[in-house]
Amino acid sequence: MENPRITNGGFEENTMAILDSSGIKEARDIHDDRLSFLEAVRFASLASESPFAPSWRMFDAIFQILRDSKSLELAMVSYQLLNELDQRYPRVYFTCSDKPKSTSGRAGELVVVKEAWSPFIVGPEASHAEAVAAGKSLDYLFDSSRFSALVEDMALAVNKTDFQLAMKSVEYMLLFQYLVNVLEADFLPRQTLYKETSKWVLFRESILNMLLGSRKLNFKTLVRDCMSIMYRRCHHHIAKNVQDLRFVKDSCDKEAHISNVSLAIALSELEKGTCVAVQKLMTLIMELDLIRKEADLQGLTTRVDGFRVPMLEIILDELTYNKDYISPFLMVFSEPKWKLEIILQYFSKYTTKSSVRTRRSNETSYDATLESVLSFFSTATSTKNIVKKISSEVAKLLLAHAFQACLSLQHCSRHNAYSTERIGGTLSQISNKLVSAFQSLRKYDEDLEMTAFEKEALFAAATILSHRS
Amino acid sequence: MDDDPLDFEMEDEILSHPTTKRRKVIGLDDLLTDYYMEKVKLDESKSKRSRKSKGNNSDEEDDKARENEKMFSKLVAKCQKEVNDMNTEDEIPLWGQRIFGHQKHPLPFSHTGPENCELLQAFANNELNSVLDLNMQQGESSLEGLLINGWLLQLALNCGFVEDSIASWTFHRMLYSSNEEVEVSACDFWCNILPSKNEADQPLLKLGWLPSYSKLKDALEIYGYIYDSSPSQEVKTDFGCEGPPRNIISWIKILSACCQIRSLRSIFSISEVEELLLVLIRLFLDRQLEGLSSILNECLQSIISFFIESEWDASCKKVADSIANKIPKDLNCLRIVECISGVGNRSKHLRSQLAFHILKSCFDQNITSSKDILELLMSMQLKDKNFDFFKLYIYLVLAENMLLPYHPLGERDVITDMWCKFLRNCSSQITSTDWRSYASKVRYRASYLLQNTIQRRNCQ
Secondary structure (H helix, E strand, O other): OOOHHHOHHHHHHHHHHHHOOOOOOOHHHHHHHHHHHHHHHHHHHHHOOOOOOOOHHHHHHHHHHHHOOOOHHHHHHHHHHHHHHHHHOOOEEEEOOOOOOOOOOOOOEEEEOOOOOOOEOOOOHHHHHHHHHOOOOOOOOEOHHHHHHHHHHHHOOOOOOOHHHHHHHHHHHHHHHHHHHHHHHHHHHHHHHHHHHOOOHHHHOOHHHHHHHOOOOOHHHHHHHHHHHHHHHOOOOOOOHHHHHHHOOOOOOHHHHHHHHHHHHHHHHHHHHHHHHHHHHHHHHHHHHHHHHHHHHOOOOOHHHOOOOOHHHHHHHHHHHOHHHHHHHHHHOOOHHHHHHHHHHHHHHHHOOOOOOOOOOOOOOOOOOHHHHHHOOOOHHHHHHHHHHHOHHHHHHHHHHHHHHHHHHHOOHHHHHHHHHHHOOOHHHHHHHHHHHHHHHHHHOOOOOOOHHHHHHHHHHHHHHHHHO | OOOOOOOHHHHOOOOOOOOOOOOOOOOHHHHHHHHHHHHHHHHHHHHHHHHHOOOOOOHHHHHHHHHHHHHHHHHHHHHHHHHHHHHHHHOOOOOOOOOEOEOOOOOOOOOOOHHHOHHHHHHHOOHHHHHHOOOOOOOHHHHHHHHHOOHHHHHHHHHOEEOHHHHHHHHHHHHHOOOHHHHHHHHHHHHHHOOOEOOOOOEOOEEOOOOOHHHHHHHHHHOOEOOOOOHHHOOOOOOOOEOOOOOHHHHHHHHHHHHHOOOOOOOOOHHHHHHHHHHHHHHOOOHHHHHHHHHHHHHHHHHHHHOOHHHHHHHHHHHHHHHHHHOOOOHHHHHHHHOOOOOOHHHHHHHHHHHHHHHHHHHOOOOOOHHHHHHHHHOOOOOOOOOOHHHHHHHHHHHHHHOOOOOOHHHHHHHHHHHHHHHHHHHHHOOOOOOOHHHHHHHHHHHHHHHHHHHHHHHO
């Protein structure tokens, strides 16, 4: 990237003028102007032969259009443009180090473009004042309280048969997906570098850490809201009313009908995407917590870092006190590494002997593997012991889900080292043990009813065994 | 009066317009607000005066007011007429074409019953079945359960093959099931197994049954796809089953997945992919799919990168040409060009080719180069009173896109010169008082492009 600031001054004025709405009253003209603006930015910053990075004001204008689009077309175009711009002009990236001496050198150096526009406004207040002084408007950006308010709004069930409300929820979902993309893009390069250098400071300065560390955000509520967005997506609960938009009574008018159909089609896809984004956010937070814990153990954190309860603990508490949530949550949460982790930790809450766990203690329950959990169900006595604590209903549900996570991990090269460590056996061994665990459960309780999901797990285990034999 | 639509402003001072930077249409509302503002002022001054002249006969003023009123209502009627006249010019339909008509009934699933598949049969004889008394539901519903809960995918990936009957059954469910969960899970199933490969870049799974062009095409027809949308055939009042079903999402995704794996499995021939590219680009014109632009884009990128370098040029031209001949010459032209939003060289090439071919079909089929088109554009008489600025606007945007990709150096200067000259014509020969809305749109766009082109040139 050459220095774009020298040449794009006139360009910015020129392009921003497209949005100038003085004298225009017609909604369609404003809509058209916004579209031309987005198209002009796309051309100048992405498609042209010598692209310029958009200025702060231009970025901000695109973001405003996304936040208050009122039209599906504008919402989609601005969402896409923001994502593509972020890819083309990343805020955090590696330089390929051309100096041979540079540190360990393989990943190059991490560059954080501090002055670049970002949808988040986090970190010390002083830096905000500086930005305002430089003529940057911060009105539309997200701080911790706005972010948690957005998640809360999404967690509220919305009546989707009303066009206006449905459109609002489209905006929320796109906004949220974009924000999670930004968080991820800020997080992943740091994680790559951390694997080589183990520097906690990389994460202290990550947007995610600053966002969650603020007192303006109630972390527990955020986690609960995330979870309830996920329950809603679960098929036992799926609202069928999305498709009803198609058949709303007043859709005798053709244009209204078309926009209702387009919303109905868009919503079902967006809701799926939102669920993926929520899962991504939760996974990122759990990865952050894991790194934080390592840093704590090595004494790299200071009082500046504050304290936050790890997400996994909040999830476990939620699932422990609301057992009805276990099934819908695990049904939707499909990221295999953390799904298995949640289940193993759930079991270890009841099986680890030492009950005193201090926050900064060295003790981790890392020794539990899927194999060892399954072994609890190998004899009648041990089965009885564990079932007394967590009930056979929960036990069989967790085992079935753990088995599914284990199957997914088998062909997931990303998690190879991790999965062998946490599974603790070959697929045939695990399948075998799953079958015998269910047999012990059945022996313990003859009337034990099995859900379709658990039957399917056994079916899968049996099929795999017959293939491997 | 038609010559100077503003002359009524001189008639009465009541209407003193606030100066606006950029006014496209003065609506009735504006006139009314202005009138009321003036009236309030008038009333105020009147009451002041009447206070002064207490006891005097105010008939004179009443008459004056009545006269004003009369004049005003006349004025309103006149303005209304004018505004209506202008609106007829403004009523240019939004983009949007009817790409999908009535849905048809899906083909019944003809393959051998999936309930007889080996997967279920083998398990029926498994001893576990009796030990645990699993009582799995029989037939299709148990397969549906396995599919929705993701087990079918895990089994396929872990066992390394998918039976033909299950493959064709899931594919059918994906395209036609009205149950969203079943459809989405079937789509996930296919999008995961198709690209799966081992370390040696060989397919991970053995698949006896593969998706095919004809299967996708059949589905499209059942969704109600209209190959040639002429506006005449739409007289419908019941929209219940109008428009594509939700399954169109899966259709797009699977098309994308099939195009990405050319090196692993060959599913389509080149001419089939050309046909599919044409269909996909047309889908962008359907307003009902507005919310799917992200996945439409992804799919477009997959299709574009399906071609190898030696095939691309010819295929691109072919597709651009056949789209250009089908598309109505209105805002849809702009939509279709702008929807090719990728930033890679091929996207730019396709965009430019589309614009070129549409322009070609607007003017004359014998045109061979963008230079010819620029010459035609420059010969237009913009000052002609009945000049169609809407058309010019479309030409302008198309030409802008046509010139998008890099041109050979020798030609570049010539073309840029011509382009700048044309833009200068547009911005200087259209007066800022021209009320026709597309006249101002052309002017603004042209001056914007001109400034950027000059700036860009100075930078080089």
